[in-house]
Amino acid sequence: MSTPLTNTAKRLVHGDKAPSCNLVIFGAGGDLTRRLLMPALYNLVRTGLLPDRFSLIGVDRQDLTDEGFRDRLDQSVRSFASEKSYSVEFDETHWKHLLSQVSYVRGDFNDPDLYRTLKQRLDGENRNHATSENAIFYLAVASRFFGLVVDHLGQAGLVEEGPERYRRVIIEKPFGNDYESARALNQQILRTLHEDQVYRMDHFLGKETVQNIMVKRFANGIFEPLWNRNHIDHVQITVAETVGVESRAGFYEATGAMRDMVPNHVFQLLALICMEPPNSFCADAIRTEKTKALDAVHVINPLTDIVRGQYRNGSRDGKDLKGYREEDGIQPESLNETYVAMKLGVDSWRWSGVPFYLRTGKRMAQRSTEISIEFKRPPFSLFRDTQTEELEPNTLILKLQPDEGASLAFGAKIPGPAIQLGQVHMDFHYKDYFQNAPSTGYETLIYDCMIGDATLFQRADSVEAGWRIVQPYLDLCKAQPDALLEFYPAGGQGPTKADALLETSGRKWRKLS
Numbered sequence: 001m002s003t004p005l006t007n008t009a010k011r012l013v014h015g016d017k018a019p020s021c022n023l024v025i026f027g028a029g030g031d032l033t034r035r036l037l038m039p040a041l042y043n044l045v046r047t048g049l050l051p052d053r054f055s056l057i058g059v060d061r062q063d064l065t066d067e068g069f070r071d072r073l074d075q076s077v078r079s080f081a082s083e084k085s086y087s088v089e090f091d092e093t094h095w096k097h098l099l100s101q102v103s104y105v106r107g108d109f110n111d112p113d114l115y116r117t118l119k120q121r122l123d124g125e126n127r128n129h130a131t132s133e134n135a136i137f138y139l140a141v142a143s144r145f146f147g148l149v150v151d152h153l154g155q156a157g158l159v160e161e162g163p164e165r166y167r168r169v170i171i172e173k174p175f176g177n178d179y180e181s182a183r184a185l186n187q188q189i190l191r192t193l194h195e196d197q198v199y200r201m202d203h204f205l206g207k208e209t210v211q212n213i214m215v216k217r218f219a220n221g222i223f224e225p226l227w228n229r230n231h232i233d234h235v236q237i238t239v240a241e242t243v244g245v246e247s248r249a250g251f252y253e254a255t256g257a258m259r260d261m262v263p264n265h266v267f268q269l270l271a272l273i274c275m276e277p278p279n280s281f282c283a284d285a286i287r288t289e290k291t292k293a294l295d296a297v298h299v300i301n302p303l304t305d306i307v308r309g310q311y312r313n314g315s316r317d318g319k320d321l322k323g324y325r326e327e328d329g330i331q332p333e334s335l336n337e338t339y340v341a342m343k344l345g346v347d348s349w350r351w352s353g354v355p356f357y358l359r360t361g362k363r364m365a366q367r368s369t370e371i372s373i374e375f376k377r378p379p380f381s382l383f384r385d386t387q388t389e390e391l392e393p394n395t396l397i398l399k400l401q402p403d404e405g406a407s408l409a410f411g412a413k414i415p416g417p418a419i420q421l422g423q424v425h426m427d428f429h430y431k432d433y434f435q436n437a438p439s440t441g442y443e444t445l446i447y448d449c450m451i452g453d454a455t456l457f458q459r460a461d462s463v464e465a466g467w468r469i470v471q472p473y474l475d476l477c478k479a480q481p482d483a484l485l486e487f488y489p490a491g492g493q494g495p496t497k498a499d500a501l502l503e504t505s506g507r508k509w510r511k512l513s
Helices: 031-046 066-083 092-099 112-129 143-155 179-189 208-218 249-253 256-274 283-295 443-451 460-479 497-503
Strands: 021-026 054-060 102-106 135-139 167-171 198-200 232-240 306-312 314-316 319-321 339-345 355-361 368-375 395-401 405-413 421-429 485-489
Touching: 021 031, 021 112, 031 066, 031 092, 031 443, 054 112, 066 092, 066 102, 102 112, 112 143, 135 143, 143 167, 143 179, 167 443, 179 460, 198 460, 208 256, 208 395, 232 256, 249 256, 256 283, 256 339, 256 355, 256 368, 256 460, 283 460, 306 497, 314 485, 339 497, 355 497
Parallel strands: 021 054, 021 135, 054 102, 135 167, 167 198, 232 355, 306 485
Antiparallel strands: 232 368, 306 339, 314 319, 339 355, 368 395, 395 405, 405 421
């Protein structure tokens, strides 16, 4: 195991240019590098955040030259800039300078010679580009390679830190596929690395609106005093997609909606809503409170607290949509879920008795990621002799995508002689107040790793806490693959049984429309 970093652990101020470093991407020939990572690096250099002295080394098994690798990246970034321009002119000067710092190494991830070559290449980059000895290793590879690559990095001496250099490893999701595998992977990685060298990626946390949840909570006096069981009736978290499995059939058939979305994306949103105020914006302070929130989620009963579904053929906007079992690469009798809804409780003083309803699914009626916080209704007695039949709840809706912003619903008197109430909405849209710059969502996360801020990356205990919550469900599905499986039409609201999670207590899902 490497020596803990001392001098270079000093964190830079956000907005400063990142310190000189080398970035090594394992799996550089894949879609993630071309579609997301390289456009993110272009955006960082365009906005002046990428170090002046920087090198990128791509590593993969594909037979590419340095020039061939650069050509492939050039096409991808220009395509991204064309699609996501938002009136921002493509910066040829910065892009060509970045490309000049790119090289490629071909090799097998299990070949020790690859890592010796990498060590020599990093030494060469330091001499040729004066990039310093700082290095980030980005594992954009299949999860089965995570532990293998880290082991080889350690054996080759590539993750040894010192007073004047850092060595960090970014690991993509999925981090494990259940509680035991996540624990085992953490144990394997932490035999080579210190926790502060490991940056477990969840790109969802790179979205500005996700980060803004804490700001809305803790920087606004109108919200924080109400953020508890005394005022909040329930919370709904929705991550709905209109797309099907597309070209990811092999991955999705082995993963499903629960593993793909819930222990990571959805639970990170849950933690941000439930966490107690940290004592600072220090990474460990924030991550400790998030983990404590997940640890407080009580044990679920999958037979009563979870509904799983799979989409069948349907339609949306007059267009016919295939069912999951009819998608290319999917088994005709597949029992895999494409939808999960669940009811959770958080056993803390702040949230005792408040139900949290979570749902995520593919081929839904609308693409929507939002958090709906419904407040308790006031007593009706004042309005019993008026034309108002019931009081609608006040609702705060935090919208993450596609239209980022927030909405507050409250009651107002309808003009006229009678006392009659209507529901009105105050809407805030980010695009109306802040420039909507082109982004992949990875810019913030890559930059944060370069400056040593792990706030938006998952810690080992947080990853394991997420898997612990859903393990009873995974155990049930392993024993009974067809358990709980309901079907819903593509382009719809999801399985009708999901409504019962709320209806038994007089609540209902927000409609996707």
